[in-house]
Amino acid sequence: MPRKRNLRTRLNLANKMNFRFVTLLAVVTTAVVAISSGFSDLHAKPDSERQAYLGNLLKQDCGSCHGLKLKGGLGTPLRPEIIKDRSDEVLIETILTGIPGTPMPAWKGLLSNEDVSWIVKLLREGAIKSD
Amino acid sequence: MINKFKLMLGILMATLVFAANSHATELRGTGDLGLVIERADGSVLIVEHSTDTILGRVEGFGNLSHASVVFSRDERYGYVFGREGGLTKIDLLTHKVVNRIIQAGNSIGGAISQDGKLVAVSNYDPGGVKVFDAETLELVANLKTDSKTVGLVDAPDSKFVFSLYDTGEIWVADFSDPKNPAIRKYEDIGIQPYDALLTPGGRYYIAGLFGEDGMAMLDLWNLDAGVKRIMGGYGRGEEKLPVYKMPHLEGWASADDVLFVPAVGRHEVLVVDSKTWQEIDRIKVHGQPIFVMARPDGREVWVNFAIPDNSAVQVIDVLSRKVKATLKPGKAILHMEFTPRGEKVWLSVRDDDLLKVYDTRSLKELKQMPAKKPSGIFFTNRAHEIGL
Numbered sequence: 001m002p003r004k005r006n007l008r009t010r011l012n013l014a015n016k017m018n019f020r021f022v023t024l025l026a027v028v029t030t031a032v033v034a035i036s037s038g039f040s041d042l043h044a045k046p047d048s049e050r051q052a053y054l055g056n057l058l059k060q061d062c063g064s065c066h067g068l069k070l071k072g073g074l075g076t077p078l079r080p081e082i083i084k085d086r087s088d089e090v091l092i093e094t095i096l097t098g099i100p101g102t103p104m105p106a107w108k109g110l111l112s113n114e115d116v117s118w119i120v121k122l123l124r125e126g127a128i129k130s131d
Numbered sequence: 132m133i134n135k136f137k138l139m140l141g142i143l144m145a146t147l148v149f150a151a152n153s154h155a156t157e158l159r160g161t162g163d164l165g166l167v168i169e170r171a172d173g174s175v176l177i178v179e180h181s182t183d184t185i186l187g188r189v190e191g192f193g194n195l196s197h198a199s200v201v202f203s204r205d206e207r208y209g210y211v212f213g214r215e216g217g218l219t220k221i222d223l224l225t226h227k228v229v230n231r232i233i234q235a236g237n238s239i240g241g242a243i244s245q246d247g248k249l250v251a252v253s254n255y256d257p258g259g260v261k262v263f264d265a266e267t268l269e270l271v272a273n274l275k276t277d278s279k280t281v282g283l284v285d286a287p288d289s290k291f292v293f294s295l296y297d298t299g300e301i302w303v304a305d306f307s308d309p310k311n312p313a314i315r316k317y318e319d320i321g322i323q324p325y326d327a328l329l330t331p332g333g334r335y336y337i338a339g340l341f342g343e344d345g346m347a348m349l350d351l352w353n354l355d356a357g358v359k360r361i362m363g364g365y366g367r368g369e370e371k372l373p374v375y376k377m378p379h380l381e382g383w384a385s386a387d388d389v390l391f392v393p394a395v396g397r398h399e400v401l402v403v404d405s406k407t408w409q410e411i412d413r414i415k416v417h418g419q420p421i422f423v424m425a426r427p428d429g430r431e432v433w434v435n436f437a438i439p440d441n442s443a444v445q446v447i448d449v450l451s452r453k454v455k456a457t458l459k460p461g462k463a464i465l466h467m468e469f470t471p472r473g474e475k476v477w478l479s480v481r482d483d484d485l486l487k488v489y490d491t492r493s494l495k496e497l498k499q500m501p502a503k504k505p506s507g508i509f510f511t512n513r514a515h516e517i518g519l
Contacts, residue, residue: 059171060170060481061375061438063196064196064376068171068196068214069196071194071215071237072237072256073239073255074239074255074296074325103323103374105373105374107373109373110439
């Protein structure tokens with residue numbers, strides 16, 4: 001993914017936020033970059049068994065808060081049209097590190113970058129339909 | 132020959148028709164029935180726990196990612212609260228949907244009033260609590276809030292009590308006059324109450340706080356005393372751990388004058404003295420506890436867990452406060468429901484698409500039945516329990 005564009009988006013965002021949050025974002029970004037560098041390819045695909053596991057996790061476990069069809073619950077809706085303005089990197093970061101002050105946990109203890117990239121791909125595709 | 136054939140065909144058809152309608156024509160009670168949510172397909176199973184069988188499936192409930200059920204006091208009807216705001220009244224005898232309304236965009240749960248005449252639903256979007264006539268599902272009252280509502284329970288003296296997640300409040304709504312409910316609001320009760328429970332008997336309403344340590348307690352026998360903070364040490368404590376699934380507080384155990392409660396995010400069950408509200412023990416368990424439920428006699432407490440430890444169930448001995456057994460019933464144990472007097476427990480094993488029944492004394496599996504991504508299990512005896 002084009003990192004430059006993403007950085008610009010982040011800077012624009014940052015302008016609107018207070019200093020504390022910017023600091024937090026910087027720390028988070030650094031952490032994520034540090035974690036990512038451990039992987040040769042951020043967009044490597046999980047194997048098919050893992051894909052099935054992640055698909056079920058997204059639907060059932062993420063669905064506990066975000067809704068089985070990802071139309072929202074305690075957590076926000078995650079339908080493709082709702083997340084379209086957020087870059088892959090921002091979504092990946094959010095899933096890996098969570099959102100402080102909300103029930104959204106950091107999933108990095110359970111999921112790898114590969115896993116989360118795959119989940120973001122599923123979110124973009126709106127893969128959770130009515131199956 | 133042809134006549135004989137026709138006769139046999141006739142008998143066969145009559146038998147089939149009778150079989151198809153047998154649940155409607157056969158006299159039976161409902162005290163050993165229940166409903167199981169099948170979250171993937173938006174369907175509900177009607178089950179029976181005397182012989183542990185599935186009697187039927189009712190479909191068309193929409194999104195049941197988070198669903199709960201209350202029962203009419205005659206234990207004939209179940210009210211199913213679905214995530215997408217659906218409120219569905221289902222007849223456990225005929226297996227028919229009697230009535231269904233979509234009353235909000237996004238809901239979390241519901242309660243039935245002390246007299247069984249009102250059904251209340253707790254909504255996220257738009258935030259608030261709506262109260263319906265239990266017979267007709269006509270709207271009786273609409274309590275609007277600026278917040279998601281959680282932890283809705285019925286309480287004695289015609290009350291519904293609930294908490295406001297976003298604004299940190301507890302509201303007590305007195306429905307003595309259903310058209311003109313009297314609402315008492317308690318503000319600043321704590322950050323992000325996420326669920327609540329009523330202690331057995333219905334005296335104390337206790338809300339778990341997600342945004343800070345401790346819990347908020349309201350003594351319903353003494354409303355003027357206001358909300359008190361209890362168990363300052365409860366919660367995630369000094370170390371903030373990721374909480375992969377919100378604990379549910381309905382199932383809090385009360386046994387031997389102590390409450391067994393899930394620690395938020397920690398691999399611990401906390402033991403609280405129900406007289407002093409002090410934490411008196413911490414029991415190390417397999418994962419982050421979700422439901423912590425006492426067997427109906429209070430002798431044991433059963434615990435299930437959040438992902439990634441959700442394939443185990445642990446049994447805690449109440450007297451010694453030690454884990455006495457760890458069971459591995461299958462992948463993703465979402466819920467447990469005891470039979471009314473506790474000799475058996477049903478488990479929903481979501482990712483194996485199974486319901487399993489265990490003997491609570493021998494801890495042996497008695498039976499398994501197929502179900503599609505089962506989650507909540509609700510037996511009709513809940514109809515007569517305050518706060519459920």
